[in-house]
Amino acid sequence: MIPSAEHRRFLQEMKAHTGQDPARCYQCAKCSASCPVTEAMDLLPHQVIRLLQLGFNEKVQASSTPWICATCFTCAARCPRDLDLARIMEGVRLSFLRRRGATRLDPGDIAPELLQKLPQQALVSAFRKHSR
């Protein structure tokens, strides 16, 4: 499949702003073996990278994986190709969040009793990752 112009632009921007090029990945899947939250993902981290290589942007956009990623940096620490997958996942999240009005977390979604209990740090982090 020939990647769309939109996808090529996305990959160019990713390279410019993170220094990451998914094309470098050779699919060893060490990231997926290391990731502590794969059980909740619909695509494994190395599968996301493969789809990005092939230009299946819509499948990546529809995936839960970038929103389950907790940016723990374990994948990046172990990648034999020195790819920073946490930055790539951030790119996928931002390509959604930078659309007008897009958000993945509304303050009204958080139960009031949880809101009282959560550390500020959790709230600031979650809103930074899920909204703009």
Next chain:
Amino acid sequence: MARIRYRYFPGCTLKTQAQIMEQTALASAEALGIQLEELPRWQCCGAVFPLYEDEAISLLSPVRTLAAAGGEPLVSLCAACHHVLKRAQEAVRRNKEVREKVTDFLQVDYGGEGRVLHFLELLRDDYGFSRLAAEVRRPLAGQKLAPYYGCLLLRPGGVMQFDDPENPETMEEFLAALGADPVSTAYRTECCGAYLSVTRSDVAASTAGRIVEAAAKAGAEALVAACPLCRYNLENSVGSGGPRLPVYYFTELLAEALGVAPGEEVKPG
């Protein structure tokens, strides 16, 4: 030798849920003769480091803090604050475009100067764990404690330079200096679930549950954390049925060993 002054950045959670972390750290620093001076009018570090470097707005706050330290060593207690400040400094040093955009906007002159330290690094590298051991008045003898490092102190290893990211020893050495019996588990560097406790508490319960279970199996009576969100997840996100362990900040144990925990008076040595 002139005493070094450290500028201290508390961060949002240390003024609310994690007040005990700040209280015990400040009492311990005073007992050890370490001068921690809180930065005036500081603001939130941003909690997460922006991984897309055109997100300049998210860098304004940490860079303002770094510049406010005026080249003096800047110390944090919270692993997340330390992570954001350290990586923002690295971004400013490495990326000229980012540096110019952010410092122009803030109207500050900052090129990445100054040491950015976590309090554990200060104790290890500047004060020294052997000197710390000599100051212990109430050794935590026989206490089996499991260090929990989490992600943000260790990774990315090249920027954080805290310890070996796969096999760290700093917290074990710190606990040993306090007289405790550190218990290491393979899960001490695994993610606690971080902010997923807001959006997917089921996932955070699972990640935190594995860490607590590993520590309990290894015979630990408590876990030791360096981040309020790690502590929250380890305490609150443990799935039903799994074991529970108390979680302490490393500063609480420090204050206890030094005999300056809240409610205690320093006894003349």
